[in-house]
Amino acid sequence: MSKRVCAIIQARMSSTRLPGKVLKPVRGRPLLAHMMERVSRAHNLHEIVVATTVSGADAEIVGLCEKSGFACFRGSEDDVLDRYYQAALQMKCDVVVRLTGDCPLIDPKVIDDVIGAYLSGHYDYVANTAPPVGTFPDGMDVEVFSFGALERAWREAMKPSEREHVTFYFWKNPQLFSTFRYDLPEDLSKYRLTVDYPQDFEVISSVLTELYPQNPQFSMEEVITFLEAHPDILAKNAHVAWNLGWQPALERDRQRGF
Numbered sequence: 001m002s003k004r005v006c007a008i009i010q011a012r013m014s015s016t017r018l019p020g021k022v023l024k025p026v027r028g029r030p031l032l033a034h035m036m037e038r039v040s041r042a043h044n045l046h047e048i049v050v051a052t053t054v055s056g057a058d059a060e061i062v063g064l065c066e067k068s069g070f071a072c073f074r075g076s077e078d079d080v081l082d083r084y085y086q087a088a089l090q091m092k093c094d095v096v097v098r099l100t101g102d103c104p105l106i107d108p109k110v111i112d113d114v115i116g117a118y119l120s121g122h123y124d125y126v127a128n129t130a131p132p133v134g135t136f137p138d139g140m141d142v143e144v145f146s147f148g149a150l151e152r153a154w155r156e157a158m159k160p161s162e163r164e165h166v167t168f169y170f171w172k173n174p175q176l177f178s179t180f181r182y183d184l185p186e187d188l189s190k191y192r193l194t195v196d197y198p199q200d201f202e203v204i205s206s207v208l209t210e211l212y213p214q215n216p217q218f219s220m221e222e223v224i225t226f227l228e229a230h231p232d233i234l235a236k237n238a239h240v241a242w243n244l245g246w247q248p249a250l251e252r253d254r255q256r257g258f
Helices: 031-039 056-068 080-091 108-120 147-156 160-164 198-211 220-229 246-255
Strands: 005-010 047-053 071-075 095-100 125-127 143-146 179-181
Touching: 005 031, 005 080, 031 047, 031 056, 031 108, 047 056, 047 080, 056 071, 071 080, 080 095, 080 147, 080 160, 095 108, 095 147, 108 125, 108 143, 143 147, 198 220
Parallel strands: 005 047, 005 095, 047 071, 125 179
Antiparallel strands: 095 143, 125 143
16 A cells, blocks of 8 residues: 655744745745645645644634645644644654745655655655755755654654754654655755745745746756846845754753753
8 A cells, every 4th residue: 555645834924034934925925825836746745734833823824725725734833843743643644744834946846856765765764954954955855754753753852952843853863763865966055945034035036926927837957047047136145054943952952951
């Protein structure tokens, strides 16, 4: 029997650097709507669910999902590992594909390729970004893992960082899980295609405004070609470093005695 592969997109309105970023509009549609459209083109997925929080502010995300016909799950705001586990349990997932709502340009082919690497190997966890970065542009982040691995992490992970960052427990404990990083032949990690700062939004907005009308199914390679042809746009967020959000989480662990 084939494994049930589910994409879980984590998204919430609260963001210290760019509040409400997942619903910021481009071409009359929220970024999250653009992302959901792109994720839905992946061939190796059986289900897609947006995992948001029980916070009142995230009711807007629930409304977007209902309007767009996408499943939505509401869970813990701080314990994201529990939010993922409960969502995966409800959706009866055998394989979980973790995506984050700040990656609106995610390429469905990249999703399929990372899922393919997972399904063809004998791994608990396959990703193209961790640890801590890989050869893909920031914003093409895909992590794939078994429900069994997720359940073990949910049961055993105790540190605040491990509850906040869903897959921390996997790659911090290589003796417990078999992991693999899926890389490109060429290092494209200098390109920043995520939305974390106002400058990032300017870049993403420019890409969608220019490429979407010509071809809604534009690829990662076409995004890079466009940026290379428009160095003024590429330069807008070129100075922004990868957001290694797990570093502050480790500091919080230390402060709490872990």
